[in-house]
Amino acid sequence: EPEVTQTPSHQVTQMGQEVILRCVPISNHLYFYWYRQILGQKVEFLVSFYNNEISEKSEIFDDQFSVERPDGSNFTLKIRSTKLEDSAMYFCASTRWNRATGNTIYFGEGSWLTVV
Amino acid sequence: AQKITQTQPGMFVQEKEAVTLDCTYDTSDQSYGLFWYKQPSSGEMIFLIYQGSYDEQNATEGRYSLNFQKARKSANLVISASQLGDSAMYFCATCPGTYKYIFGTGTRLKVLA
Numbered sequence: 001e002p003e004v005t006q007t008p009s010h011q012v013t014q015m016g017q018e019v020i021l022r023c024v025p026i027s028n029h030l031y032f033y034w035y036r037q038i039l040g041q042k043v044e045f046l047v048s049f050y051n052n053e054i055s056e057k058s059e060i061f062d063d064q065f066s067v068e069r070p071d072g073s074n075f076t077l078k079i080r081s082t083k084l085e086d087s088a089m090y091f092c093a094s095t096r097w098n099r100a101t102g103n104t105i106y107f108g109e110g111s112w113l114t115v116v
Numbered sequence: 117a118q119k120i121t122q123t124q125p126g127m128f129v130q131e132k133e134a135v136t137l138d139c140t141y142d143t144s145d146q147s148y149g150l151f152w153y154k155q156p157s158s159g160e161m162i163f164l165i166y167q168g169s170y171d172e173q174n175a176t177e178g179r180y181s182l183n184f185q186k187a188r189k190s191a192n193l194v195i196s197a198s199q200l201g202d203s204a205m206y207f208c209a210t211c212p213g214t215y216k217y218i219f220g221t222g223t224r225l226k227v228l229a
Contacts, residue, residue: 031215033217035217041221042207042219042221042222043161043207043209043217043219044219045216045217045218048215048216050215055215056215056216089159091161093161101166102149102166102168102211103149103211104149104151104163104166105163105211105217107153107160107161107162107163108160109159109160110159110160110161112159
């Protein structure tokens with residue numbers, strides 16, 4: 001069964017460093033997302049991406065964040081200068097609408113980011 | 117603004133019993149989807165079940181069913197014949213359009229042997 005894959009599964013970084021989280025969405029999906037979940041809290045929307053551009057972004061997704069689809073398969077989230085409060089699980093997700101499951105999004109296993 | 121409310125922070129259920137996890141939503145959109153995800157302690161988000169706002173029948177997926185009451189704006193998840201492996205965090209979500217899901221705060225379910 002096709003799945004969303006994410007790397008790395010866990011990364012520890014120094015405050016102020018740049019981090020790139022990588023994702024390979026399901027191959028025939030058209031919409032891509034990044035969500036984050038701070039430990040013990042709910043899942044928060046960061047950004048959605050369609051047709052090679054950002055469709056929508058939340059207030060969390062400030063100038064420190066950027067997304068890119070550099071080729072036909074990868075989808076990356078970059079945090080330019082990490083802060084302690086960026087420590088969270090980051091989920092990549094993708095979807096393609098169909099009648100049976102609507103616009104169900106399928107998540108990767110997540111990338112744990114710890115900023116020290 | 118769209119909102120999902122899960123009022124049960126934690127629930128216990130005896131193994132083999134059924135359990136209902138509550139979810140209410142608030143949206144002004146006519147067309148929307150309702151979803152439930154399971155998050156075990158390992159952290160991944162596992163899709164369980166989907167209900168479209170125009171679907172008249174309640175969605176079912178194995179031991180999971182979604183009790184959809186449109187007028188009350190509720191989308192409760194029913195898990196029948198609970199198993200120990202059902203112990204996890206459960207999130208209700210809505211997606212009024214394609215671009216953005218909104219999640220509730222989750223319900224932590226513990227299945228007792």
